[in-house]
Amino acid sequence: MPSSSPAGTFPAHTPAASQIFTTVLTHGPLTRQEAARRAGLSPAAVTRAVRPLIEAGFLVEDAGAEVRPALGRPANPVRVDGGRALFVGLKATGDEIIGVLTDLCCRIRVARRVPLSGRSPREVLPVAADLVRELLTEAEGFGVRVLGLGIAVAGDVDRAAGAVRRSPFLDWHDVPLAGLAEEATGLPVTVDNDVRALTVAEQWFGDGVGLSDFAVVTVGAGIGCGLVVHGRVVSGAHGVAGEIGHVPVVPDGPPCHCGDRGCLEAVASDAAITARVREVTGVAVADATEALALAREGDARARAVYARAGEAIGRGIAAVANLLGPERVIISGEGLAAYDLFAGQIRDAFTAAAFGSAARCEVRTRPLPFEEWARGAAATAIQTFVGR
Amino acid sequence: MPSSSPAGTFPAHTPAASQIFTTVLTHGPLTRQEAARRAGLSPAAVTRAVRPLIEAGFLVEDAGAEVRPALGRPANPVRVDGGRALFVGLKATGDEIIGVLTDLCCRIRVARRVPLSGRSPREVLPVAADLVRELLTEAEGFGVRVLGLGIAVAGDVDRAAGAVRRSPFLDWHDVPLAGLAEEATGLPVTVDNDVRALTVAEQWFGDGVGLSDFAVVTVGAGIGCGLVVHGRVVSGAHGVAGEIGHVPVVPDGPPCHCGDRGCLEAVASDAAITARVREVTGVAVADATEALALAREGDARARAVYARAGEAIGRGIAAVANLLGPERVIISGEGLAAYDLFAGQIRDAFTAAAFGSAARCEVRTRPLPFEEWARGAAATAIQTFVGR
Numbered sequence: 001m002p003s004s005s006p007a008g009t010f011p012a013h014t015p016a017a018s019q020i021f022t023t024v025l026t027h028g029p030l031t032r033q034e035a036a037r038r039a040g041l042s043p044a045a046v047t048r049a050v051r052p053l054i055e056a057g058f059l060v061e062d063a064g065a066e067v068r069p070a071l072g073r074p075a076n077p078v079r080v081d082g083g084r085a086l087f088v089g090l091k092a093t094g095d096e097i098i099g100v101l102t103d104l105c106c107r108i109r110v111a112r113r114v115p116l117s118g119r120s121p122r123e124v125l126p127v128a129a130d131l132v133r134e135l136l137t138e139a140e141g142f143g144v145r146v147l148g149l150g151i152a153v154a155g156d157v158d159r160a161a162g163a164v165r166r167s168p169f170l171d172w173h174d175v176p177l178a179g180l181a182e183e184a185t186g187l188p189v190t191v192d193n194d195v196r197a198l199t200v201a202e203q204w205f206g207d208g209v210g211l212s213d214f215a216v217v218t219v220g221a222g223i224g225c226g227l228v229v230h231g232r233v234v235s236g237a238h239g240v241a242g243e244i245g246h247v248p249v250v251p252d253g254p255p256c257h258c259g260d261r262g263c264l265e266a267v268a269s270d271a272a273i274t275a276r277v278r279e280v281t282g283v284a285v286a287d288a289t290e291a292l293a294l295a296r297e298g299d300a301r302a303r304a305v306y307a308r309a310g311e312a313i314g315r316g317i318a319a320v321a322n323l324l325g326p327e328r329v330i331i332s333g334e335g336l337a338a339y340d341l342f343a344g345q346i347r348d349a350f351t352a353a354a355f356g357s358a359a360r361c362e363v364r365t366r367p368l369p370f371e372e373w374a375r376g377a378a379a380t381a382i383q384t385f386v387g388r
Numbered sequence: 389m390p391s392s393s394p395a396g397t398f399p400a401h402t403p404a405a406s407q408i409f410t411t412v413l414t415h416g417p418l419t420r421q422e423a424a425r426r427a428g429l430s431p432a433a434v435t436r437a438v439r440p441l442i443e444a445g446f447l448v449e450d451a452g453a454e455v456r457p458a459l460g461r462p463a464n465p466v467r468v469d470g471g472r473a474l475f476v477g478l479k480a481t482g483d484e485i486i487g488v489l490t491d492l493c494c495r496i497r498v499a500r501r502v503p504l505s506g507r508s509p510r511e512v513l514p515v516a517a518d519l520v521r522e523l524l525t526e527a528e529g530f531g532v533r534v535l536g537l538g539i540a541v542a543g544d545v546d547r548a549a550g551a552v553r554r555s556p557f558l559d560w561h562d563v564p565l566a567g568l569a570e571e572a573t574g575l576p577v578t579v580d581n582d583v584r585a586l587t588v589a590e591q592w593f594g595d596g597v598g599l600s601d602f603a604v605v606t607v608g609a610g611i612g613c614g615l616v617v618h619g620r621v622v623s624g625a626h627g628v629a630g631e632i633g634h635v636p637v638v639p640d641g642p643p644c645h646c647g648d649r650g651c652l653e654a655v656a657s658d659a660a661i662t663a664r665v666r667e668v669t670g671v672a673v674a675d676a677t678e679a680l681a682l683a684r685e686g687d688a689r690a691r692a693v694y695a696r697a698g699e700a701i702g703r704g705i706a707a708v709a710n711l712l713g714p715e716r717v718i719i720s721g722e723g724l725a726a727y728d729l730f731a732g733q734i735r736d737a738f739t740a741a742a743f744g745s746a747a748r749c750e751v752r753t754r755p756l757p758f759e760e761w762a763r764g765a766a767a768t769a770i771q772t773f774v775g776r
Contacts, residue, residue: 236713325624
């Protein structure tokens with residue numbers, strides 16, 4: 001009885017239906033034949049899966065865009081009706097929460113930021129709940145329901161358990177965030193590491209669509225990395241993966257907050273760059289913005305600090321490429337503000353250290369504002385909704 | 389008509405049958421119920437898949453080992469009859485070819501080594517073909533047929549195409565090895581990178597059984613790494629993966645044969661260690677054996693070279709653990725002969741550089757003679773035979 005599905009439930013209860021919907025969502029519009037080919041299913045299975053999804057309004061048939069194959073019957077492509085449902089995504093930094101309302105195709109409809117006065121769960125959760133309520137009010141104007149909430153947090157996050165194991169930025173330990181947020185908002189909640197959430201958004205809706213092996217490297221307050229291998233985001237056996245920031249790049253290099261020395265993050269994070277600029281120039285720059293301004297004014301010593309950071313990032317990316325051979329590496333994060341100061345060094349160091357055909361990996365940049373991190377959180381909520 | 393299958397064909401033509409057979413091969417003996425649970429299939433599908441495999445003699449029912457569950461009917465475990473088929477595995481080094489005859493459970497029955505007088509395909513192939521013929525003659529004594537040949541070669545190997553793209557050790561470029569070997573031997577041939585082949589043997593028959601994420605790191609003439617992520621061996625989008633030997637560990641370190649500087653291989657391979665021992669001691673050691681002897685005699689400068697190599701290996705392994713979060717890293721290779729001289733440094737450097745719970749990754753050693761590399765090649769032939 002698909003047409004009688006309640007508004008908030010997804011009428012795809014089989015793995016095949018979930019797979020077909022995901023295929024159309026990430027690659028659509030597609031004809032049923034094309035969707036069958038991409039999903040590795042029979043055309044009959046696709047027809048069976050598509051019918052209730054059309055009846056419930058999640059898929060629509062593009063009658064106007066009829067494809068006339070050389071042989072066989074004309075075929076109408078199907079696509080996801082993005083406006084059929086809404087999702088909320090939140091990203092918590094140390095200073096603020098960024099929230100977005102997206103549609104089912106993960107397009108941002110509304111974005112909001114609210115400052116945080118403290119970082120403890122007790123201080124963050126009420127602010128987050130208020131922000132969600134504000135976005136739910138906004139959603140009423142669209143006339144469709146919000147069907148899920150995603151929350152992205154830096155650190156060691158156990159998505160399956162819905163818990164933040166450890167977040168150094170927030171100083172959280174073992175916070176059962178999904179349960180707490182479900183209680184506060186009444187929405188189904190998905191919690192994930194922020195870089196993995198961003199990687200999910202790239203995999204489903206961005207520069208990673210259609211790639212089975214790629215990496216997202218984020219530079220800024222930390223240096224993070226999301227990895228997709230064999231078509232799936234890597235989570236690690238013990239919850240840690242993608243820690244490119246703690247790949248050792250300079251033996252006996254500067255001390256890192258993790259306790260080791262010479263980690264990539266200890267050379268190329270905003271804080272590391274700022275501290276080093278202070279050290280080599282003697283100018284008391286307060287933060288990354290001031291350090292960047294000094295370098296932009298032409299201070300050669302400050303510029304050398306960025307060059308060194310770029311070299312280290314390039315070597316870190318080469319380590320990823322040499323180990324995993326991805327098709328593409330997408331560099332992103334707020335640290336890209338300084339990209340003109342180290343882009344050349346990233347590229348040169350990567351090219352020098354990439355082994356053989358690993359150098360064929362495409363390295364591209366994609367400046368993403370913080371709203372995109374929140375969008376990543378919404379993408380994880382969409383994944384949960386469609387049963388992936 | 390399963391019982392009339394010719395001796396050389398495998399009566400499992402469906403993905404489910406291939407999956408069940410693989411599950412019993414790698415985890416067996418198993419009851420049908422347990423096999424169904426592990427493979428994620430219905431008991432009915434398992435019963436259907438198992439019958440022709442029993443009729444053809446590839447699976448046997450262990451009537452003596454009946455399992456009496458608390459509820460339900462007693463269940464006879466099934467296991468693979470390892471003696472039902474034989475396989476040949478070859479590993480080519482620069483100096484010799486190592487060949488093994490294994491059974492279907494990848495147990496070595498016969499092992500042989502033959503020296504090489506040259507490294508060109510024209511010189512290597514006839515020697516390899518002679519060795520295979522010798523092993524086929526040995527196989528006659530077992531009264532079962534040899535059903536596949538696996539060949540493992542260092543370098544960039546395209547298993548799907550059956551071609552060696554580039555092997556620096558052999559100085560081969562674009563050699564269609566599988567086709568040439570099939571012509572020479574009449575056997576179905578699987579060609580793979582040697583470290584990946586070793587990883588397959590560990591995944592199916594060794595220390596990786598049951599793990600979805602693990603790594604094999606080999607030290608010796610080169611430093612290699614086989615990676616299993618999400619239960620599958622990583623091959624890389626462009627044929628390069630697991631190149632831990634070319635992870636940059638010492639910026640501006642010693643030059644590497646790949647053209648870069650400070651790669652792990654430029655610090656910790658046998659040749660790098662030998663050259664460095666010569667340099668710091670002034671003793672004209674000819675090879676790794678002599679360098680090792682000097683260190684064992686107590687020469688502090690020589691011992692320091694091994695210590696530095698161990699530190700670099702530990703950092704390289706930490707890079708793998710921080711990026712992928714494997715459950716286990718297995719260190720192997722002929723370089724383990726010097727293990728007492730750098731085991732402590734590997735462990736200390738790994739512990740210092742592993743981030744958070746990535747340190748929970750178990751690092752173990754497994755000394756493997758060259759015959760084990762050839763066994764890895766046989767394991768790839770077994771994979772091909774069972775359709776994986």
